[in-house]
Amino acid sequence: MREVTLEIDGKAVRAREGETVLQAARRAGVEIPTLCYDEELEPYGACRICVVEVERGGRTRTVASCCYPVEEGLKVRTETAELRSLRKTLLELASLTGGPEREGSRFWRMVREYGADPSRLLSRVGGRERECILCGLCVRTCASVTQDGVLAFVGRGVERSVALFPEKTEYCRLCGYCSRACPTGKIPPGGPARAFPSVYERAKPLSKSSI
Amino acid sequence: MARLRSPEELERLRKEILESRDPSRTFVTVNTRSACGLAAGSEEVAERLREEMEKRGVEGRVELRRTGCNGFCQMEPVVTVYPSEIFYVNVKPGDVAELVEGMEKGRVVERLLFQDPLTGQRIERAPDLPFYRHQRKILLSLNGKIDPTRIEDYLAEGGYRALSKALFQMSPEQVLEEVKRSGLRGRGGGGFPTGRKWETTRNAPGEPKYVIVNCDEGDPGAFMDRSLMEGNPHSVLEGLIIGAYAIGSHHGYIYVREEYPLAVQNVSVALEQAREHGLLGEDILGSGFDFDVEVHRGAGAFVSGESSALMTAIEGKVGEPRPKYIHTAVKGIHDKPSCLNNVETWANVPLIILHGADWFRSLGTPGSPGTKIFSLVGKVHYTGLVEVPMGMTLRDIIFKVGGGIRGGKRFKAVQTGGPSGGVIPEQHLDTPVDFDELTKLGSMMGSGGMIVMDEDTCMVDVARFYIHFLLEESCGKCIPCREGLRVLDRILTDLCEGKGREGDLKTIEEICEVMAEASLCALGTTAVNPVLSTMRYFRNEYEAHLRGECPARVCKALTAYHINPDRCQGCLLCLRNCPSGAIRGEREVVHVIDQERCTRCGICYATCPFGAVEKLSPPVAPRAQYGVRVRKEGRK
Numbered sequence: 001m002r003e004v005t006l007e008i009d010g011k012a013v014r015a016r017e018g019e020t021v022l023q024a025a026r027r028a029g030v031e032i033p034t035l036c037y038d039e040e041l042e043p044y045g046a047c048r049i050c051v052v053e054v055e056r057g058g059r060t061r062t063v064a065s066c067c068y069p070v071e072e073g074l075k076v077r078t079e080t081a082e083l084r085s086l087r088k089t090l091l092e093l094a095s096l097t098g099g100p101e102r103e104g105s106r107f108w109r110m111v112r113e114y115g116a117d118p119s120r121l122l123s124r125v126g127g128r129e130r131e132c133i134l135c136g137l138c139v140r141t142c143a144s145v146t147q148d149g150v151l152a153f154v155g156r157g158v159e160r161s162v163a164l165f166p167e168k169t170e171y172c173r174l175c176g177y178c179s180r181a182c183p184t185g186k187i188p189p190g191g192p193a194r195a196f197p198s199v200y201e202r203a204k205p206l207s208k209s210s211i
Numbered sequence: 212m213a214r215l216r217s218p219e220e221l222e223r224l225r226k227e228i229l230e231s232r233d234p235s236r237t238f239v240t241v242n243t244r245s246a247c248g249l250a251a252g253s254e255e256v257a258e259r260l261r262e263e264m265e266k267r268g269v270e271g272r273v274e275l276r277r278t279g280c281n282g283f284c285q286m287e288p289v290v291t292v293y294p295s296e297i298f299y300v301n302v303k304p305g306d307v308a309e310l311v312e313g314m315e316k317g318r319v320v321e322r323l324l325f326q327d328p329l330t331g332q333r334i335e336r337a338p339d340l341p342f343y344r345h346q347r348k349i350l351l352s353l354n355g356k357i358d359p360t361r362i363e364d365y366l367a368e369g370g371y372r373a374l375s376k377a378l379f380q381m382s383p384e385q386v387l388e389e390v391k392r393s394g395l396r397g398r399g400g401g402g403f404p405t406g407r408k409w410e411t412t413r414n415a416p417g418e419p420k421y422v423i424v425n426c427d428e429g430d431p432g433a434f435m436d437r438s439l440m441e442g443n444p445h446s447v448l449e450g451l452i453i454g455a456y457a458i459g460s461h462h463g464y465i466y467v468r469e470e471y472p473l474a475v476q477n478v479s480v481a482l483e484q485a486r487e488h489g490l491l492g493e494d495i496l497g498s499g500f501d502f503d504v505e506v507h508r509g510a511g512a513f514v515s516g517e518s519s520a521l522m523t524a525i526e527g528k529v530g531e532p533r534p535k536y537i538h539t540a541v542k543g544i545h546d547k548p549s550c551l552n553n554v555e556t557w558a559n560v561p562l563i564i565l566h567g568a569d570w571f572r573s574l575g576t577p578g579s580p581g582t583k584i585f586s587l588v589g590k591v592h593y594t595g596l597v598e599v600p601m602g603m604t605l606r607d608i609i610f611k612v613g614g615g616i617r618g619g620k621r622f623k624a625v626q627t628g629g630p631s632g633g634v635i636p637e638q639h640l641d642t643p644v645d646f647d648e649l650t651k652l653g654s655m656m657g658s659g660g661m662i663v664m665d666e667d668t669c670m671v672d673v674a675r676f677y678i679h680f681l682l683e684e685s686c687g688k689c690i691p692c693r694e695g696l697r698v699l700d701r702i703l704t705d706l707c708e709g710k711g712r713e714g715d716l717k718t719i720e721e722i723c724e725v726m727a728e729a730s731l732c733a734l735g736t737t738a739v740n741p742v743l744s745t746m747r748y749f750r751n752e753y754e755a756h757l758r759g760e761c762p763a764r765v766c767k768a769l770t771a772y773h774i775n776p777d778r779c780q781g782c783l784l785c786l787r788n789c790p791s792g793a794i795r796g797e798r799e800v801v802h803v804i805d806q807e808r809c810t811r812c813g814i815c816y817a818t819c820p821f822g823a824v825e826k827l828s829p830p831v832a833p834r835a836q837y838g839v840r841v842r843k844e845g846r847k
Contacts, residue, residue: 043534044534045533045534045689045731046534046688046689046690046731047689047690048689048690048691048729048730048731051728051729062728062729063536064534064729064731066534067534067535067536068536069536069537086725086728086729089721089722089725090690090691090725090729093690093691093694093695093698093722093725094690094694096694096697096698097694121698121718124698124701124702124712124715124718125697125698125701125702126701133690134687134688134690134693136688153529155687156512156683156684156685156686156687157682157683157684157685157686157687157693157696158682158685158687158693158694158696158697159687160686160687160688160693
């Protein structure tokens with residue numbers, strides 16, 4: 001595998017071609033916050049908290065570092081005022097469904113750290129708090145350990161949510177991976193059965209006013 | 212039909228078809244091969260024509276041809292009599308007998324001709340209609356003339372000649388070079404140079420390589436791709452085969468949205484016929500080149516028009532965009548190089564190969580050569596599909612092709628590019644339409660939707676409409692798009708309902724910035740355009756809504772209806788039409804609207820022949836006393 005050298009926050013970092021900026025940064029000891037990322041799983045690119053600025057050929061743009069491939073000569077900035085502000089608003093958007101707060105969970109620690117105000121947008125638009133930011137870690141982790149998946153996404157857009165296949169709960173070995181993966185602390189160590197409704201229940205259309 | 216094994220056999224077949232056809236022979240076309248015609252009742256008209264022609268014994272001399280859309284959808288069912296191109300509009304089954312009699316006697320049925328609403332003049336021939344006169348039809352030239360379910364019609368017009376030329380007179384590299392040199396840019400909206408995209412897929416490592424037609428057209432008010440697929444599917448297919456040859460692909464997909472059943476049907480017939488004729492499948496025309504195509508029906512998701520989502524859907528998974536900074540041209544379907552182009556882009560390819568890159572570059576602007584099909588809709592006199600050279604100004608498209616604004620109203624803005632585009636106000640009407648110019652104005656070309664709005668359009672309401680559409684169509688995978696749309700939808704709805712709050716405009720701008728910067732796919736990054744462009748050009752309307760006023764008097768919560776006592780003639784018309792019984796009145800007594808019961812449906816406003824009903828915003832109607840006698844002086 002070919003090696004490339006890129007610059008992350010002013011530091012020269014060597015990386016293998018095919019790696020992502022996030023992987024290269026973490027190995028070099030540069031911390032980039034993430035919510036939907038797990039190094040054991042395929043990058044998913046849903047939470048966008050890992051945004052960084054990349055400069056290439058004189059052009060700067062904001063990208064998700066968990067998916068962006070390293071390149072020779074790429075200049076990466078992981079911590080600027082703009083990025084902090086972007087992450088702060090993203091966290092406020094996520095908290096529209098991520099509440100109510102469960103202290104000590106990964107998500108809420110990050111909300112505090114970025115000085116995000118979870119009530120700001122919530123009080124303006126009203127949310128559907130269900131302790132879930134739809135990062136998909138539970139769904140994807142479960143699919144990777146059970147080959148099939150007890151959990152699934154149902155619904156589209158703002159109607160998207162995580163639900164459970166009740167007939168598949170027999171596969172559930174109570175491995176606890178989903179519980180550990182969950183950034184909001186919604187899933188108890190006892191497994192997902194009580195955290196999520198059945199997919200058949202959720203398949204019923206929601207009324208417009210519930211959006 | 213025996214498979215054609217060489218270009219000579221193709222030409223021999225073409226000659227046979229042409230020799231069996233007398234060019235001076237009359238044929239009539241009815242649009243029963245596209246949805247717009249069928250919806251207007253063209254099937255009944257066609258059936259009656261068939262019966263009547265049989266009855267009068269002219270069916271041997273006159274051919275009845277079922278075709279696709281000719282663009283002037285508003286006038287369907289249209290019957291055109293060739294070769295003179297006499298154009299009959301809004302034909303009813305009851306008109307058919309007179310029509311056939313006219314054909315028999317060589318007489319034109321005056322009353323069924325198009326009447327210019329401005330001059331009152333009847334116009335006989337299609338090319339003389341103001342709607343067609345300013346168009347330049349190269350892609351749509353056969354729509355409305357050939358039967359898309361008969362390959363002979365396409366062959367008679369020179370079909371598959373470009374394919375034969377590409378396969379036998381050009382190397383794949385030369386085909387690629389010609390398309391690159393033509394400057395063709397992706398007609399799906401992005402405007403990416405097509406030749407460069409092809410080259411990327413061609414040079415990308417990995418086999419097999421795929422070529423794909425994107426017919427997931429989903430913008431509200433857009434029907435360009437539908438019309439091409441329904442009316443001339445062979446032109447798209449021919450382009451696709453040529454592209455596959457240049458790229459080195461042997462497998463193609465045509466992704467058609469589920470909502471276009473007739474497009475699926477017509478393109479499937481086309482594929483079957485092309486295979487039978489040896490124009491598709493193994494050893495095409497004896498060239499040794501193999502290529503075949505599958506039709507994939509989309510499951511009705513707007514977001515599946517996005518390239519990575521479309522390819523995920525073809526793989527059989529939920530059509531959600533993938534987080535890829537590596538283009539699908541390099542890693543697409545099953546991570547193999549996949550070249551996706553829009554319907555209209557593919558349809559341009561045979562023309563470029565046949566007539567050359569220089570010919571193509573002679574049309575349009577240097578940066579955006581060729582023509583573009585738009586679906587011109589909204590408050591213009593003539594609506595439908597129009598094809599014009601790139602670089603025509605918005606003003607010419609709207610006022611010459613479209614005939615200007617209906618009902619003596621003032622032009623306010625034109626929306627281009629669908630939910631990814633924006634509105635363009637009057638001061639920019641002289642902008643030449645091409646990819647770069649529209650982007651500069653904060654809108655975009657998009658796939659070619661063009662919605663014309665008049666002074667009675669509320670710009671906040673327009674933004675709300677598009678955001679609500681996207682809220683329902685976003686896949687919901689990434690936070691900025693899903694939650695950002697939720698916030699924008701709530702705030703814009705509140706503004707339209709008079710519930711705006713201080714700081715709302717700042718919040719809108721902040722959310723738009725985050726969505727544009729951080730969303731996973733183009734649905735989210737461009738979703739902000741309808742909002743930002745209306746804010747850029749009509750900020751005063753947003754501010755007015757915060758004060759509880761709708762300047763265009765559209766938003767119901769911010770509007771009240773009032774009957775002007777100086778104008779009311781006490782005729783009872785509004786009262787009888789009011790569905791909520793909110794109007795009180797009697798003959799000769801000024802009518803009064805009960806504001807509590809009024810639902811602001813606007814029927815009284817539309818029905819009053821004296822213009823006595825007024826729309827007010829802010830919604831404060833003057834106190835009205837019941838029992839005032841009408842004033843007769845002003846009566847006409």
